[in-house]
Amino acid sequence: NAGVTQTPKFQVLKTGQSMTLQCAQDMNHNSMYWYRQDPGMGLRLIYYSASEGTTDKGEVPNGYNVSRLNKREFSLRLESAAPSQTSVYFCASNGQGEETQYFGPGTRLLVL
Amino acid sequence: AQSVTQPDIHITVSEGASLELRCNYSYGATPYLFWYVQSPGQGLQLLLKYFSGDTLVQGIKGFEAEFKRSQSSFNLRKPSVHWSDAAEYFCAFSGAGSYQLTFGKGTKLSVIP
Numbered sequence: 469n470a471g472v473t474q475t476p477k478f479q480v481l482k483t484g485q486s487m488t489l490q491c492a493q494d495m496n497h498n499s500m501y502w503y504r505q506d507p508g509m510g511l512r513l514i515y516y517s518a519s520e521g522t523t524d525k526g527e528v529p530n531g532y533n534v535s536r537l538n539k540r541e542f543s544l545r546l547e548s549a550a551p552s553q554t555s556v557y558f559c560a561s562n563g564q565g566e567e568t569q570y571f572g573p574g575t576r577l578l579v580l
Numbered sequence: 581a582q583s584v585t586q587p588d589i590h591i592t593v594s595e596g597a598s599l600e601l602r603c604n605y606s607y608g609a610t611p612y613l614f615w616y617v618q619s620p621g622q623g624l625q626l627l628l629k630y631f632s633g634d635t636l637v638q639g640i641k642g643f644e645a646e647f648k649r650s651q652s653s654f655n656l657r658k659p660s661v662h663w664s665d666a667a668e669y670f671c672a673f674s675g676a677g678s679y680q681l682t683f684g685k686g687t688k689l690s691v692i693p
Contacts, residue, residue, distance in 0.1 A: 472623075496591075506588070510683035511671060524603060526610060526680065560681075565630065567612045569681055571624040574600075 470494055472572035474559050476521065480578045489544040489575050491559030498564045500542035501526075502534060504555040505574075516544055534553045549579045582607050584673050586684035592623040593661050594692045601687050603671030611673040613654040614681070615645055619667045627669075630654060641665070667692045 470533060473489045493500065498567045502509040503526075513526030517536040533545045542561075546553060556576050560569040584605045593599055595653040610629050624650055628639025635647040645656045654671060672686040 469649075508685055508686040511672075513680060516680075561623075568614070568626060568629060570626075571616075571621040 472490075472559055472561055472570055474515070474557075474572040476575060477573070478576045478578075480580065481546075481578050483526050483550060484549050485549050487549065487577075488546075489557055489559075489577075491542070491543065491572060492541045493561040493570075494540065494545065495502065495540070495561060495563065497561035497566075497570075498539070499562050499570060501544070501560040502527065502532070502544045503558045504553075504558065505553050505558060513575065514544065514557075544576075549577075551579045554579045582673075582675070582682055583680055584646045584684040585672050586669075586671055586687050588687045589685070590688045590690065592690040592692060595663050596660050599656075599661045599665070599689070601669050601689070603656065603669075603684060605652050605654065605671075605673050607652075607673060607675065609675065611675060613646045613647060613657050614647075614672045614674075615639065615643070615654075616668065616670045616672060617641075617667050618627060618686075624670065627656070657671070661689075662690055663691045665689060 472493045501516040502514040505511045506552045512528045513536040517523045520539045556574045558574050559572040562569045600681050614629045615627040618624050627643050630647045668686045668688045670686045674681045
């Protein structure tokens, strides 16, 4: 039981490049989330998926797209990376009726 | 507006000393409250949570927190800090039935041997 896993752990991009961050959970959770963490800002919600087949915007969705591929996987895509997207990205999940979210180890992204 | 405030950006304590990290929230109803800890380069680990009932909740690693409705606070405490407690601590809340977890900006804890 690995919990929430994220790939890659670290990535360097040039401005304008695209990439997809992958997240998977093996806890049979319905809901999944993408956050970004910036110094002094805490974690801010980018997008979430309440259940398979649905996605919704969070607090800071601009510049990102998401796909809930199946119940296990929730990916975050940057179509044209910008330096302002340099951050640490966390994926999280929780089960139906469960308030506690479980976090992955994070992906550190540097956009030059 | 719904928000959570952690007034202390950085706290330094000596090993063995007591610790209290402050958290205040702004929300129209009783929130679900959480404390998470993040060690350097790691993800977030849940320390404890409060949903209802007893306002003093016990968590992992010897931490506890007390919900005070009158003060809109959920402060985290530990009677004796260990060097391994050095980390960043995040208070967070959500509303009943809400998918949104709102985080404070975090308090970094340094421990002096």
